Amino acid sequence: MSDLSTRLAGLALRNPILSASGTFGHGLEMAQLVPARALGAWVSKTVTLTPRPGNPMPRIQETEAGFLNSIGLENRGLDAYINETLASVCDPDAVLIANIGGHTEEEFAIAAARLDDCPKVQALEVNLSCPNVDGGRLPYSTEPATAERVMAGVRAATTKPVFAKLSGNVTRIEDIALAAEAGGADGLTVINTLLGMGVDWRRGEPQLATVVGGYSGVAIKPIAMRCAWQVCQAVKIPVIGCGGIRNAEDVLEFLAVGCTAVQVGTASFSDPACLATLAQELSACLDEEGIATSAEVSGRLARNLQCEAGNL
Amino acid sequence: MVSIRPSGSDGVVLTVRPFMTFGRLDAGRFFMLRGDEESSPAIPRPFSLYRQGDSGNLEFLIKVIGPGTEALAQSRVGEEIVMIGPLGRGWPELTQDGKPLIMLAGGIGSAPFYIALQQALAGTDQRPAVDPGQLHLIYGGRNKGLLYDIEKFEELGIAVTPCTDDGSFGFHGNVVQALEDHWRQSRFPSEVRLWTCGPEPMMRAVVKVAEDRDLQCWFSLETYMGCGVGICNGCAVLTCKEGSLGSWPVAKCCVDGPVFAARDVQLT
Ligand SMILES: Cc1cc2nc3c(=O)[nH]c(=O)nc-3n(C[C@H](O)[C@H](O)[C@H](O)COP(=O)(O)OP(=O)(O)OC[C@H]3O[C@@H](n4cnc5c(N)ncnc54)[C@H](O)[C@@H]3O)c2cc1C
Ligand SMILES: Cc1cc2nc3c(=O)[nH]c(=O)nc-3n(C[C@H](O)[C@H](O)[C@H](O)COP(=O)(O)O)c2cc1C
Ligand code: FES
Numbered sequence: 001m002s003d004l005s006t007r008l009a010g011l012a013l014r015n016p017i018l019s020a021s022g023t024f025g026h027g028l029e030m031a032q033l034v035p036a037r038a039l040g041a042w043v044s045k046t047v048t049l050t051p052r053p054g055n056p057m058p059r060i061q062e063t064e065a066g067f068l069n070s071i072g073l074e075n076r077g078l079d080a081y082i083n084e085t086l087a088s089v090c091d092p093d094a095v096l097i098a099n100i101g102g103h104t105e106e107e108f109a110i111a112a113a114r115l116d117d118c119p120k121v122q123a124l125e126v127n128l129s130c131p132n133v134d135g136g137r138l139p140y141s142t143e144p145a146t147a148e149r150v151m152a153g154v155r156a157a158t159t160k161p162v163f164a165k166l167s168g169n170v171t172r173i174e175d176i177a178l179a180a181e182a183g184g185a186d187g188l189t190v191i192n193t194l195l196g197m198g199v200d201w202r203r204g205e206p207q208l209a210t211v212v213g214g215y216s217g218v219a220i221k222p223i224a225m226r227c228a229w230q231v232c233q234a235v236k237i238p239v240i241g242c243g244g245i246r247n248a249e250d251v252l253e254f255l256a257v258g259c260t261a262v263q264v265g266t267a268s269f270s271d272p273a274c275l276a277t278l279a280q281e282l283s284a285c286l287d288e289e290g291i292a293t294s295a296e297v298s299g300r301l302a303r304n305l306q307c308e309a310g311n312l
Numbered sequence: 313m314v315s316i317r318p319s320g321s322d323g324v325v326l327t328v329r330p331f332m333t334f335g336r337l338d339a340g341r342f343f344m345l346r347g348d349e350e351s352s353p354a355i356p357r358p359f360s361l362y363r364q365g366d367s368g369n370l371e372f373l374i375k376v377i378g379p380g381t382e383a384l385a386q387s388r389v390g391e392e393i394v395m396i397g398p399l400g401r402g403w404p405e406l407t408q409d410g411k412p413l414i415m416l417a418g419g420i421g422s423a424p425f426y427i428a429l430q431q432a433l434a435g436t437d438q439r440p441a442v443d444p445g446q447l448h449l450i451y452g453g454r455n456k457g458l459l460y461d462i463e464k465f466e467e468l469g470i471a472v473t474p475c476t477d478d479g480s481f482g483f484h485g486n487v488v489q490a491l492e493d494h495w496r497q498s499r500f501p502s503e504v505r506l507w508t509c510g511p512e513p514m515m516r517a518v519v520k521v522a523e524d525r526d527l528q529c530w531f532s533l534e535t536y537m538g539c540g541v542g543i544c545n546g547c548a549v550l551t552c553k554e555g556s557l558g559s560w561p562v563a564k565c566c567v568d569g570p571v572f573a574a575r576d577v578q579l580t
Contacts, residue, residue, distance in 0.1 A: 022544070022545070023539075023543060023544060024543055025542055025543035029541060029542040029543050029567075030541070030543060033541065045545070053560075053561040053562055054545060054548060054562060057535065057536075057548055057549075057580065058535075058536050059536070059545070059546050059548060060536050060537075060538045060544065060546035061536065062353050062354070062355045067355065067538070069538070069544070069546065071544070071545045071546065074545045074548065074562065076560060217354070218354070268539065268543065269354075269355050269538045269539045269543075269544060270346075270354045270355055270356070271394070271396075272396060272539060272540075272541050272543070
């Protein structure tokens with residue numbers, strides 16, 4: 001059996017597979033389908049300081065090759081998250097990364113400070129990039145200076161590792177990545193959903209009530225991979241690849257482009273139990289190739305390209 | 313897939329044999345189903361359990377309206393399909409001592425009623441069978457072709473009022489008009505319980521009747537579903553402030569429903 005253990009910004013994970021925020025609830029919902037020990041870590045749905053009822057219906061729509069959503073960060077707010085949700089999480093086997101969002105720069109820092117006191121949360125992921133609020137303006141994930149300030153605020157407010165979750169809806173994702181790194185991020189998640197939309201031309205109605213929403217699933221995999229590759233080239237901190245990952249091959253591809261770990265989102269909707277077996281599949285895939293550890297695969301592409309360049 | 317047979321003008325009944333065996337499944341719960349064909353959409357679709365056979369087979373009554381239902385209808389006997397469930401909360405327990413129960417179904421909305429009637433008439437070790445005279449199904453559709461499996465419902469031995477908008481079969485009118493007609497003819501007592509499932513405008517009309525007459529009412533609601541298991545927040549329904557679902561403005565159709573008490577959630 002190949003060794004999948006992964007070190008991620010100081011966290012010791014049993015494998016490099018994480019659930020993506022907003023596609024795994026708070027883990028509680030999935031306890032029967034996916035045991036915590038099947039995952040390297042699981043990432044909670046974005047929690048914001050104040051409650052958000054979310055967007056009107058319809059909020060979701062499957063497309064030819066992907067999935068549109070406009071949930072609008074529905075959550076009961078940080079107090080309910082800490083007092084109710086976290087209180088019922090009791091799996092000592094699980095590594096929990098809490099994903100936080102905010103409407104202002106201060107809100108991110110306040111949320112980070114409050115969660116710093118919660119021993120059940122091992123790390124924070126900062127959602128700089130939700131497309132479903134503020135009319136898709138994405139201020140925190142499109143302006144490097146703003147991204148850096150948000151991350152610096154969070155960094156100062158917590159002792160836990162912090163990851164910044166970036167948007168692919170930018171021209172130069174490396175610039176945002178470098179800004180988040182400069183702000184003190186310990187790692188980067190690349191990417192959140194891409195902006196997309198759908199329409200029913202017969203009725204002249206949008207498929208999502210908000211018209212524009214976030215696009216995810218297999219269709220975004222090449223874009224997510226390109227973003228991960230560019231970010232891996234630019235920064236020194238570890239990168240978590242995310243976007244369209246469904247199987248062990250996909251996981252290894254993202255590791256090869258330089259990611260340390262990956263997140264799986266929309267695939268859990270096709271098969272809510274898929275994350276229960278993905279690590280085993282990964283292991284089997286490596287065994288077949290005679291590779292002893294998944295960490296060996298990480299960064300393969302860049303190493304090979306450098307070699308080739310050196311030989312020229 | 314054990315068998316596929318046509319029903320009505322655009323429906324099919326799928327009989328499937330799950331790899332695991334289930335005990336008695338609560339009526340009104342649902343499964344997420346996906347045809348294992350390449351042509352099927354990646355995300356399974358929700359379907360109420362229609363009938364539970366003694367042999368462990370499960371049946372689903374499905375109206376073909378798009379790629380997901382099409383792929384299921386095209387599956388072949390012997391093929392495997394993806395099934396996730398049972399999910400959600402079903403109808404309230406039916407007890408004999410309650411008021412008569414009127415089920416109002418519109419089109420494919422009849423699916424979650426067959427198993428409910430089956431179970432009510434059979435009873436369990438803890439609960440005696442319900443007297444067939446206490447049960448009534450009003451089953452409406454635009455035309456006869458949309459009264460799926462109407463003969464199967466009639467064979468159950470309870471009173472069934474078929475109705476069609478075009479008068480091609482049974483009562484000429486919609487289910488609410490049929491209900492009002494029964495009251496006018498004094499065929500129902502004024503105190504009844506209402507369960508409904510069908511198109512939203514129909515369910516809204518039933519809820520209105522329930523409110524006007526102060527009757528208990530439940531409905532089985534349909535929303536888009538991303539996951540069916542409570543992780544995507546895609547299936548939101550608006551809750552009523554005074555309802556039993558708590559103060560949060562939205563509930564999840566897949567875990568808090570699909571069956572709701574009318575006083576708990578708002579129909580849009
Ligand atoms: C709990 C539950 C139980 C159900 N039980 C049954 C059942 O027993 N039998 C049955 O035939 N169907 C049932 N349905 C409905 C069934 O899930 C849908 O018909 C199916 O998802 C359609 O998938 P599709 O890919 O074939 O069509 P799609 O392409 O997904 O949809 C076809 C058309 O219908 C519209 N549409 C689909 N779903 C909705 C919605 N929720 N609200 C508004 N418009 C919508 C789409 O916009 C599109 O125009 C149930 C739904 C729920 C939530
Ligand atoms: C229904 C849905 C809800 C999501 N909610 C969140 C969220 O609350 N916070 C967040 O950071 N990302 C959220 N995402 C984005 C995912 O975490 C992930 O970044 C994205 O879907 C791409 O990965 P995938 O293709 O594997 O789904 C959501 C995605 C979906 C489909
Ligand atoms: S369908 Fe995903 S939460 Fe209900």
